[in-house]
Amino acid sequence: MSVKAIVDRCEALFEDLNFQAVKDWKAAAPGRKAIGYMPVYVPREIIHAAGMLPVGILGGGDQLEVIQGDAYYQSYICRIPRSTIELGLTGRLDCLDGMLFPSICDVIRNLSGMWQILFKDKYVRYFDVPQEYRDAVGGAYYVHELEILRDDLGRLRGRPVTDDELRAAIGVYNENRRAIRDLYAFRARTPWLAPTAEVYLVLRAGMVLPVDEHTRLVRDYIAAASAADRPRRDNARVVVTGVFCEQPPLGLIKSIEMAGCYIVDDDFMLVTRWLLEDVPETGNPLEELSRAFLHHSASTSAKYDARREDKGKFLLEQVRTRGAEGVVFAAPSFCDPALLERPMLQDVLAKHGIPYTAFKYAENTGQMAPIREQAGTFADSIKLWSAA
């Protein structure tokens, strides 16, 4: 399959706010169920083990007209909850049998309660994760939370979720994580062959496709893009950070690239690579998922850094391992996690002499010229500094 064919398919999935792919998957066999989840992380293995389709809900993007959703939020609250409510109230999420709201910020946390009120016939769970990272303390709490989710989903399908089903699910998600790790390594090695506007769409397809299908798609894309003949440009290599929840419009990603930046790492859809290593496929599956979360997971603002010296470490590693020359802080307006984290990360970067630039966006940001100019100036300055 050609790059274009793969990307076109992914773009069609991305643009479909009616979630036809989810409906088709459900219609293919009787009794199938789908569970939505919001950023940053939920253990999709449990949903998959229950025979259900995990569906990532990332707001309405820049194509959705938000009418009802705005009536639920003040002007100073970010956009993703209002467009998510819009999706729900307009029936676009009727194909979901439940929704998970992970612990990320107070807005998404409170949205879980709103969902309980507005969609009484659906399964709704606020999914808390530990901010204490010892197995006997945070781990014990987390395993219990995982057990609740497993039991709830077992009840929803009418049959308990077994350990073997969980182990098998861990296996297929390990495959998926490996493929995405390869994709990210491929892009960092040859960013001119894998523009982030494409990588993003490929990743985004994983929000609605079954995991094994998505793994194949990622592998197909790597193969096709590797063989593509694309010119290499003298762009600045940057990490984009702060985009872990409300998504920027695709046009914004393209604008950063068109301005002369190769995005070599990012925090888009962290759920796909939250767990940094393979999860053991033997042993107690929930305990293994817990250990992976506690000891081998990514870092983001929604997660507590237990030690002062840990702040910014993950970002520095992204910069170092990907050979980045600078960092672009892109944060959604009114995003407490991203905006409160930013000054600390910027301070760490400054101490390491890593240049950065920062701007805010909303999922429906329409004016790309200022962003293109800012990113372009940033890329130019990196090139000038490296030449000096």
Added chain:
Amino acid sequence: MSTPTPIAGPESRRKPEVQKEDAMWLQKELINKNYMELARARGEGRKVSATFVPGNLNELLMCFDFARSLPETNALQNGMRKKSGKFIMDAERDGQSEDVCTYVKADLGMMMGGEIGPTGDPLPTPDVLLLSYTGCFTFMKWFELIRHKYGCETVMLHVPYQGDGKIAPNMRDYVVKQLQENVIPTLERVSGVKFDIDRLREYMKESQKAEEDLVAVLQSAKNRPSPIDGYFGAVYYIGPIFTAFRGTPEATQYYRVLRGEIEQRVREGKGPVTPEGELAEEKYRLVVEGPPNWTSFRDFWKMFYDEGAVVVTSTYAKVGGVYDFGFRHDPDRPLESLAEYCLGCYTNLNLPSRIDMICKYIEEYQADGLLINSIKSCNSFSAGQLLILREVEKRTGKPAAFIETDLVDPRYFSAANVKNRLESYFQMIKQKRTAAAH
């Protein structure tokens, strides 16, 4: 360790320009006393802790002889003293976004100016930040920011959110384990004081007494007329118990005095005391959701009492502990009880529970309606409030209104807008009454 201070008669302290209940003067004295303790802490070789109002483990911190700072209280005190605007802008110049919590920025801005607190006295940089992560995501970033800048030792206490509207045993056990295995050992190490659980029990016995009296005071507003204002007045009443005094004999004494005063007002059929004297006629009884604005606190309150509006109860008065539904600190189960206290704070309740609580308040306090003061800074309170408004109106049939202000950023208090909205709201209540009478 906090030592009880004799509380002198209120006459000597009374100032002529503002009228307050005697207990309000006592409250002011307590709060100032805590700032003096903080100011003297370094000289006396005392370690200093900082923690937040929701999930404030004051009894536990006292077991280690810490002088205790409450950053939200510092921010609001700076707000009331008109100092917060500059601090916020200083923090924004230092890289903080204009979009984020102004309590955080007021605190960071104050710290940037050196170790001077709201009263002008020294306020030492804390030796330990007890990050009681209760009901507010921003708390985590707030203390990470202070730790990042000042290198303070930080100890996390993760308090799970009541997403299902209840405290499950797993949640309580998790908090207790953190107390046993991380929080207490860290506080022992930083303070050099060994933990004594019997000392904790003794403090908790004091807490219980104060909590009983506080609930009696807050529930006195069920009377007609209400002898208190359960929002603007309650801010004074909750001060000691929500900050550095819960568990002290001084707090016990304060709440005993306060309860006595309020019960006397009930017997005499008096309304609440406002800064301009006793409210002559109670025209409207309201429930308020959301914190107050601090930078224009007096002006804000005046908009209510000028119209004869009394807030009979508020959710903000439960932010540092929900006591009116029965919770009391329990010295027989000290750590479990501390965990349940944290888990039960108002902003740790899910939206359906908050709606249930407000509806119950409207019924039990015979309120005319709900007013939501939506705070720009505070997503924990504010996200979802428009749905709360709709649901409460639907369930109670009482009118609700919505105003927007901020905690301590003077740029976000538009007096004319707020006043217009309030006047329209009072008009609406009046019309509803008239319509109901016909």
